[in-house]
Amino acid sequence: MASVDLTQRKRLSDLNPIWIGAGGPGIIRTLDGASVPRREGVGVMFDCPCGCESPCYVPFSNPLDGDGPIQPEKATWSRMGDTFETLTLAPSIRRVGGCAWHGFIQDGGIVNAG
Ligand SMILES: [Zn+2]
Numbered sequence: 001m002a003s004v005d006l007t008q009r010k011r012l013s014d015l016n017p018i019w020i021g022a023g024g025p026g027i028i029r030t031l032d033g034a035s036v037p038r039r040e041g042v043g044v045m046f047d048c049p050c051g052c053e054s055p056c057y058v059p060f061s062n063p064l065d066g067d068g069p070i071q072p073e074k075a076t077w078s079r080m081g082d083t084f085e086t087l088t089l090a091p092s093i094r095r096v097g098g099c100a101w102h103g104f105i106q107d108g109g110i111v112n113a114g
Helices: none
Strands: 018-022 039-047 055-059 078-080 088-094 102-106 109-112
Touching: 055 088
Parallel strands: none
Antiparallel strands: 018 039, 039 055, 078 088, 088 102, 102 109
16 A cells, blocks of 8 residues: 655755856956956746756746846745755745646645645
């Protein structure tokens, strides 16, 4: 008889997650050549939970470095938690094009939307 082991639920930490940084020494804006300050944790990138192996990038409305979103004019996600094991993002994530995966990241776990 089959049983469901909830501890086998997919974790963000299984999907090769990395925090995304931006700017820093040597980085200039193409518009006017101004230097771009270094930012840390402006978003997270991880392998698509569906297994299609394309990367998912999710920019935060509240980056890890405490400053505002790096591209405020674009969609951002609200972040709670500052480790891959505790990360919760809102609202849900829906991939546009490709596999069209739709789901949530809650407490570092992957939850597929119905
Ligand atoms: Zn996918």
